[in-house]
Amino acid sequence: MTAALTLTDLVGRHGQLQAIKGLSLTIAANEVLAVIGANGAGKTTLMRMIAGLHPVAEGGILLHGSPVTKMPAHERVKAGIALSPEGRRLFGDMTVAENLMIAAENGRKGDWTLATVCDAFPQLTPLLGRLAGGLSGGQRQAVAIGRALIANPSVILLDEVSLGLSPAAVEGLYSSLAGLKGKVTLIVVEQDLTRAMGFASRLICIAEGVLELDGTPATLTRQQITDAYFGIHKAEEPSHA
Amino acid sequence: MLDSLIQGILLGGYYSVLAAGLSLMFGVVRFINLAHGDMAVLGALGSLWLVQSAGVTVPLAIVLTLLGMAALGWLMQRFIFERALAGGFLIPILVTIGLGAALQNGMFAAFGSDTKSLGAHIGNLSWSSWELPGGIFVGQLPVYMFATAVLVLGALHLLLTRTAFGRAVRATSTDAEAASLCGVDPRKVHRWAAAIAVALAGLAGIFLAMRAQVTPFSGPMMLIFAFEAVVIGGIGSLRGTLIGGIVLGVVQSLGALISPQISILAGHLVFLAVLGWRLMQTTAADRGGWRTALAAVLNKPDLARRKV
Numbered sequence: 213m214t215a216a217l218t219l220t221d222l223v224g225r226h227g228q229l230q231a232i233k234g235l236s237l238t239i240a241a242n243e244v245l246a247v248i249g250a251n252g253a254g255k256t257t258l259m260r261m262i263a264g265l266h267p268v269a270e271g272g273i274l275l276h277g278s279p280v281t282k283m284p285a286h287e288r289v290k291a292g293i294a295l296s297p298e299g300r301r302l303f304g305d306m307t308v309a310e311n312l313m314i315a316a317e318n319g320r321k322g323d324w325t326l327a328t329v330c331d332a333f334p335q336l337t338p339l340l341g342r343l344a345g346g347l348s349g350g351q352r353q354a355v356a357i358g359r360a361l362i363a364n365p366s367v368i369l370l371d372e373v374s375l376g377l378s379p380a381a382v383e384g385l386y387s388s389l390a391g392l393k394g395k396v397t398l399i400v401v402e403q404d405l406t407r408a409m410g411f412a413s414r415l416i417c418i419a420e421g422v423l424e425l426d427g428t429p430a431t432l433t434r435q436q437i438t439d440a441y442f443g444i445h446k447a448e449e450p451s452h453a
Numbered sequence: 454m455l456d457s458l459i460q461g462i463l464l465g466g467y468y469s470v471l472a473a474g475l476s477l478m479f480g481v482v483r484f485i486n487l488a489h490g491d492m493a494v495l496g497a498l499g500s501l502w503l504v505q506s507a508g509v510t511v512p513l514a515i516v517l518t519l520l521g522m523a524a525l526g527w528l529m530q531r532f533i534f535e536r537a538l539a540g541g542f543l544i545p546i547l548v549t550i551g552l553g554a555a556l557q558n559g560m561f562a563a564f565g566s567d568t569k570s571l572g573a574h575i576g577n578l579s580w581s582s583w584e585l586p587g588g589i590f591v592g593q594l595p596v597y598m599f600a601t602a603v604l605v606l607g608a609l610h611l612l613l614t615r616t617a618f619g620r621a622v623r624a625t626s627t628d629a630e631a632a633s634l635c636g637v638d639p640r641k642v643h644r645w646a647a648a649i650a651v652a653l654a655g656l657a658g659i660f661l662a663m664r665a666q667v668t669p670f671s672g673p674m675m676l677i678f679a680f681e682a683v684v685i686g687g688i689g690s691l692r693g694t695l696i697g698g699i700v701l702g703v704v705q706s707l708g709a710l711i712s713p714q715i716s717i718l719a720g721h722l723v724f725l726a727v728l729g730w731r732l733m734q735t736t737a738a739d740r741g742g743w744r745t746a747l748a749a750v751l752n753k754p755d756l757a758r759r760k761v
Binding site for chain 2: 263264265284285286287289290294295297301302303304305306310313314315317318319359360363
């Protein structure tokens with residue numbers, strides 16, 4: 213079975229700064245991957261590069277074996293990649309239903325429709341007629357995830373899922389997200405380590421644009437993750453200390 | 454007084470069509486087209502050329518002009534405006550000033566500086582009128598033009614609010630990057646918006662050619678009227694643009710009642726007053742369009758909510 217997503221020596225720049233420094237990663241189909249890392253580690257840049265919003269300076273991206281490196285973002289949606297971006301980026305002067313319809317009309321055809329998305333995220337149903345600009349943080353995040361889902365992606369990227377949300381809202385979102393496991397490849401950027409370890413089947417940690425750690429929640433220790441998070445290296449790599 | 458009011462409202466239809474293209478271009482593509490008035494004149498002179506030199510009937514000339522202008526808008530967006538937009542905020546202004554100057558002098562070279570009018574080619578429509586009770590005469594042509602303006606803007610409003618294309622346009626105007634994450638190609642949306650905007654300029658030009666005279670250098674004045682109607686009515690709202698056009702028409706018409714010499718000035722003064730008021734409401738307007746701004750001013754969030 214081909215991998216859902218293959219990143220090869222990916223380099224992404226912000227001007228002179230290398231935000232992603234030759235990152236390689238293979239993600240299996242229907243895997244649930246949590247991405248953790250400090251602020252400025254390059255998580256969002258990586259998500260934006262996979263979605264086609266940030267140019268790939270070097271390296272390549274394969275989606276189910278076919279190259280998408282040069283594809284603009286709207287074509288990647290049609291190829292099966294959907295990103296729920298940092299900051300949600302809803303269309304504030306449009307209703308929730310319209311926000312979802314845009315992605316449904318321009319994305320791929322499949323099982324996810326307005327009705328099935330509302331089944332998976334019941335909190336959306338009473339909001340459909342409301343303007344997206346007037347929603348709470350948790351509601352906005354649910355709409356943003358619904359908007360990514362309704363494009364019927366095979367790979368779904370969720371940037372900063374729980375950032376700025378109340379614990380209750382986070383709990384509600386993750387219990388809805390649990391229903392997606394096994395149906396799509398799920399890549400989640402999550403600041404909450406406990407949450408990430410409890411939800412994902414695989415966990416990677418990025419520090420300063422480099423893949424520091426890659427493993428499963430069962431095999432990784434908290435100490436390993438904390439070291440990777442802060443870019444602390446053991447004696448075998450003194451040059452970085 | 455009532456007579457002036459009615460004539461002013463009818464004149465407002467022309468202004469709102471002229472302004473709608475400018476507003477659409479700014480609202481969706483975030484591009485200020487300073488050659489908008491000159492494109493309207495191009496539409497006017499183009500349709501005149503079709504009628505006078507190519508021997509085409511007036512209705513066919515209108516259709517051909519609108520299609521030609523739409524194609525021109527698409528091509529300009531594709532080959533000129535996209536590149537200009539990538540160059541920062543100053544480049545589009547310089548590019549469209551230059552384009553306007555080139556258009557003016559190009560039309561001067563091609564058509565000469567004689568004032569021209571389509572009025573001679575539409576038979577007695579240019580002077581026929583209806584008499585309303587109270588001895589008020591309304592010209593048939595202004596009434597037809599106003600009706601066309603309301604129909605066109607209404608259709609455009611439905612297109613933007615009720616169709617998939619319209620949703621894509623509104624999404625792109627709010628956040629082009631987020632729209633691309635929903636599978637919308639923002640560049641494609643921008644090109645079609647430009648096509649519609651320039652076709653609207655062409656329609657306004659045809660209106661002008663029918664009701665008055667037009668010279669290759671009429672464009673800048675039309676641009677000013679378009680800007681005034683847009684500012685009075687609010688950017689990015691077609692209903693606002695229609696109201697803005699009507700307000701401008703009515704004010705000019707009422708101003709002429711005081712003295713014919715202050716007709717245009719009255720329009721400018723109302724524009725300045727509204728601009729001043731709007732500047733004070735900038736923070737409110739930042740929250741998204743005049744409806745939300747009004748709701749924010751009145752502190753009634755319910756007003757900002759629309760039914761699906």
